[in-house]
Amino acid sequence: MLTPRGWWFFVALLALLAAALATATATFVLVCLAALSWFLGQWAMFAVRLRRAHGRLEIHREIWDERAPLETLWARLPAEVRLTLESPVAFPFVWMVDRVPPLAQRVEGENATAGPVSAEQPLEMGYRIECPAPGLLRFEGVKLQVADLQGFFSKTLFVRDVRVVRVLPALADARGQIPAVKRHNLIPLPGGHPHRRAGTGHELLDVRDYLPGDPPKLIAWKASARRDRLMTKELESEVPVRCTMFVDLSHSVRIGAVGRNALARIVEITASVLQANAAVRDLTGVCLFDEAQVKAYLRPGRGSRHLYEITNLLTDAACLLPRTDDVPLGRLLPTAYGIVQDLYPDWLDPGVNYMPLWLPFWAAQPAYTMPRRIVPAKHWWSRGLRWLRRRLDDTPFGLRRGRASRFSVYYHRLYKARKQVAAVLAVLYDLGPGGLALLLEDDETCRRYVQRFLAEHQTPCPLPFYDDRGEYLFGSSGKIDVLADALLQAVYRGRDNELFVLLADFLEAGPHLEKLLRAVRVALARHHQVLVVCPWPPSVPMPQRKKVVGTLRVPSKSEGALRVPAEGDGTRSVPTTLQDWLGRASAARLHHAFTKVRQAFARLGVPVVLSAEHEAVGMVLHRLQRLRTLERGLR
Amino acid sequence: MTEHQTQELPPVAAFHYQALCGLCLAVIFLAQLNQGLLIPNVFCILIGALCLFSRLTLGPVFLLVMVGVAQWAYYFSLGRGSAQRARALEITDIILCAAVVGFVAAHFRLQSIWQSVLPSDPRRRAGPPRRQFPWLRKQPPVVAQKRPQGQITPFELAGLVLSLSAWAVAAQILWALLPKQVEIIGLPPRVLQMIVVAWGLAVGFLIVRGVFSLWRFRQADSATAQLILQDTLWKETRGEQRRIQRWLAWWKWEKRERGQPS
Structure with missing residues (x-):
């Protein structure tokens, strides 16, 4: 409560009062007592005001x-x-x-x-x-x-x-124009042909020569009389064009700042397609999935209620934050402690959340409770060494990190942050009387709750992308299986003329695409269309489509030399710092992965576009248009 | 105070606090002159005026020190015996106390307007980077949260002036409570006074702190009460809980290493 100014004045006042009493100068004692009583009076008034205002602001x-x-x-x-x-x-x-x-x-x-x-x-x-x-x-x-x-x-x-x-999502049509005043007319204009295929509808599509077997009621008598041969009216099909969007919500697309990551772009594309389809009364469905399961599935439909239902689903999903079990707790705790300091300052008061100063020294975390990487023994003789090492870790002599860190100021600060954050989280998430000790000793549980706390408060934290073996932490193969199953289910439930748009990150999927490719083959065999929109990190330059300009070579495992593309404007700049080199190498790796994904889908005739491209929405709408104008007899 | 009332009152600015400081300095000079002090008194006023115009942060403390020096010189010239005379309700002392408190309060309020009213937050920085002590690296300066001059009200100025006499009288009461000519276990009265003041402050702080803690506990909502209970339980059974949770954490990792589901 006392500011530095207040502390200095209070200490100076006490010192002057002591000097006045020591020198027995009565008038100066009176002066000091007057100043002291004024200071204490101000203190008491401030404290009373604070207490009276508690809970009433x-x-x-x-x-x-x-x-x-x-x-x-x-x-x-x-x-x-x-x-x-x-x-x-x-x-x-x-x-x-x-x-x-x-x-x-x-x-x-x-x-x-x-x-x-x-x-x-x-x-x-x-x-x-x-x-x-x-x-x-x-x-x-x-x-x-x-x-x-x-x-x-x-x-x-x-x-x-x-x-x-x-x-x-912003109200935008296919070209990305935002309407200011006029709303979209959801009913098509008279004379328009939203479904340009022959069928059993009511709108006239074409007039052709009569073929044996055509129903007589469809004979166009006026046209037949004019041409002196039998002509048949062909009516428009009323089977609508359907589009199902498979939206990837896995942690890999959530990386980045909220609203500026790949997920935000995916949601934007989905919303644009949804609104464009609603304008021409096409049916749109959506399937939200992540690594574990299908989060939500809405069958293709139309109408304002359906539109708002999908929009709300997309909106709620757009702010998800990434989470991983491999992030060190030391990276999360300072961020979480800052949030607690800002949002729950009264819960850090020593009266309600006590932290003994000596505790980090006395009760440092032992090595045997810290997360350790499990490496299976490759040889029979290394099993014994592993066993011995584990036993040594579990003994009191194995407190390697704990013993060293208890003398560190950084560790003391981190321990204090962990204790106070753990106390707050145990109350917020109702973990019971032992919740505080659980979060204080179990790194994995603490990490899970801290990440949940940060995600609820929409606070991104610095996450590692690769583990110590160089493997990408967010390239989960589980989502490929989930997506393949969801696609098969959609094909099973689907009708004619359906377009499946896969808005999913396959760049780090590696060799796990086979199951999905089989599902795509099934969809194509049922005469559906499939399109892949691949999320692309906003900060990475997109791969060149036609020619590679200005390339630099860096060593690569597979090719010996990896082509590093130049900047987006085609200028060739030589990286000077390690950060530049890493950025270039990372971009080259992504380009390589994208080429492999594109090749895998190109074998099936499925186009792959990047979400960062401006024509991504146009590409989806173009595919829908192709479905609408499929020629007779082609299927 | 309504907006209508504010518009009727004359505007108040930092100048009025400066004028109050000047008035207090004049009163201090006259009060000490009445005691027969001249040279130290003049120094005292000069230091006070210098602190006021140079906007010195430690100005009020310097003035207190100078008043102390002047009073010590006065009692030194009179002789040690006169220093412990009872000075109950002498009007000169009351006026001097009120003036000193007035100068101190007004100067600190001016510092809130000139420099900052809140403690500086090193996270809030703005402006072009520049070198500051210890001159190792350039950083944007910390943003100082000053009190806007337009928010000064006539009521706060009037309240300060009216309350000055109350603090002076409170000092007289406290002085009357101090033992003057009493000797206990051979301790001189001045040491006894210091002990009484120290104990009075310590016991007073403990009592007030206890009262405010009880008040805070009564106002606590359910979540805060849960936090207090949880923390008390943790403090009492910290060792036992730590052993149990460490064993559980070790057991979880052990199971995982053996390939069993945790």
């Missing part, structure tokens, strides 16, 4: 567009956040900061303000935000810093007011 948040308050937002459309802080207790100075959600960008105004607050005079603030991508905006609340007029005392408070606002 209220936040009123409203999100407005130009006209009215909103419950949901649209991506790429600005909105204004208005905040009012009401307090029944008067504070002479309050600094209020609103946490802007990671998905939103502040475009105008300040998200902080300062001033006095009282029952008659609330503190107000307003700023404008814009969300570049769909997702969920999570407003946690408002951080307050209360101080007295002299700057002797200050206290950080957080008024929790969690509010989650959905940001829907």
